[in-house]
Amino acid sequence: MARNLKQRIESLGYEDKIFNVLVPKEKKIKIKSGKREIIEDKLYPGYVLVEMIVTDDSWYVVRNTPNVTGFIGAGVIPTPLSTQEVETLVKQTGAEEPKYKFDIAVGDHVKITDGPFKDFDGRISEVDEERGRIKVLVTMFGRETPVELDYLQVKKI
Numbered sequence: 001m002a003r004n005l006k007q008r009i010e011s012l013g014y015e016d017k018i019f020n021v022l023v024p025k026e027k028k029i030k031i032k033s034g035k036r037e038i039i040e041d042k043l044y045p046g047y048v049l050v051e052m053i054v055t056d057d058s059w060y061v062v063r064n065t066p067n068v069t070g071f072i073g074a075g076v077i078p079t080p081l082s083t084q085e086v087e088t089l090v091k092q093t094g095a096e097e098p099k100y101k102f103d104i105a106v107g108d109h110v111k112i113t114d115g116p117f118k119d120f121d122g123r124i125s126e127v128d129e130e131r132g133r134i135k136v137l138v139t140m141f142g143r144e145t146p147v148e149l150d151y152l153q154v155k156k157i
Contacts, residue, residue: 002048005065017058020051024089110154
């Protein structure tokens, strides 16, 4: 939708009235096939922010872009966001490296959900919040063995 709108703005020559088109996204970390991947997730799926001077012509261009179905606001003119709201969204989307959100601590019991030790239970012995890694003590052959994992590979019991 954003790509359609940007192409339409350029082809019709409305760059002087429609300045910026933003799809709010944030970076997240996911584990796929045992490897950590950084993906972009839309903050508000289906929504696009448009910075523009609202005239009849510019409003017509945005309103009649393919896949644009509606707008937030009462009546026929959309409700503008405050500068503070836009700045908050831009800060949220501009994060270079995704932050790790830990809900586990040393001593917590966890179940390993991915990797070669999948379905093993263990106890957390170390947490490295900066790298997103943890050490889990897993009982194998009657001994506790430390296993280093990504924090996304465990689930708190």
